[in-house]
Amino acid sequence: MLVLIGVLLVVIGFALRLNPLVVVTVAGIITGFLGKLSPVEILNAFGNGFATSRSVTLFILVLPVIGLIERFGLQEQGRRLISRLAALTTGRLLLLYQLIRQVSSALGLATINGPAALVRPLIYPMAEGAAERRFGRALPEAMREKVKAYSASADTVGQFFGEDIFVAIGSILLITGFVDTTYHLKLDALNVALWAIPTAICAYAIHGTRLFLLDRRLDRMAKEAGLITRPPEPEAQEAGR
Structure with missing residues (x-):
């Protein structure tokens, strides 16, 4: 259940109107450490998440x-x-x-x-x-x-x-x-x-x-x-x- 602390951090960060990118990144890193992942595995998870969802960055071509x-x-x-x-x-x-x-x-x-x-x-x-x-x-x-x-x-x-x-x-x-x-x-x-x-x-x-x-x-x-x-x-x- 400790890994759910990351969700709580996201809720708190959004409620405080902090930078969403920073909030999600910090919550992901903390969740990875609580899930007993190594720094390399956490970085790999971020890379895989970006690679599988890279279509969301297509708006950059429109700007x-x-x-x-x-x-x-x-x-x-x-x-x-x-x-x-x-x-x-x-x-x-x-x-x-x-x-x-x-x-x-x-x-x-x-x-x-x-x-x-x-x-x-x-x-x-x-x-x-x-x-x-x-x-x-x-x-x-x-x-x-x-x-x-x-x-x-x-x-x-x-x-x-x-x-x-x-x-x-x-x-x-x-x-x-x-x-x-x-x-x-x-x-x-x-x-x-x-x-x-x-x-x-x-x-x-x-x-x-x-x-x-x-x-x-x-x-x-x-x-x-x-x-x-x-x-x-x-x-x-x-x-x-």
Whole structure:
């Protein structure tokens, strides 16, 4: 049971908001020593873990591309686009994006979006631009951080609960393989994926409600900050209808 101290260290480190990379590394080293592994074996375990999960580092290849398109005005174009869609508020935009993210992940296209590829360069600037249009000025720091958090959550919840519907995703294969090798039971990957659909629907309904209510929360924060909500213009009302 001593090896479970590593899990406790991860929980404490995340609760204290320490550097996640340092927390996980220290917890892994301590867990290895408690498990009576030698330093070479611990280093080998880290190497094998990186080699088998190296696909998670593919986002590094995307960063130069994202930097270039941001340098040539992607965020500005996103803000300009959202300024023309007056009926699309911050909450409605993120609600729509979560739906797109969840459906695309369910179809096996989980890697085409993501925080680095789409949220940071486009979705968040558009969500912030919608809020700035609503209040007529730049947002205070607290409101910007709130929009950032909800933009990231729309992406995370959409992918996490959408990708399990795709029958060839790693989590489905892990479940079927674990049950097969441990309990000697045969699970059909298709059945596991189908049973993930009700969970995905509930996740979209629950978090979608939070996104739908985001505009009201931003309104309350704006009143506390002394901002005035701008009423929609007649053209925007007609566009909304």
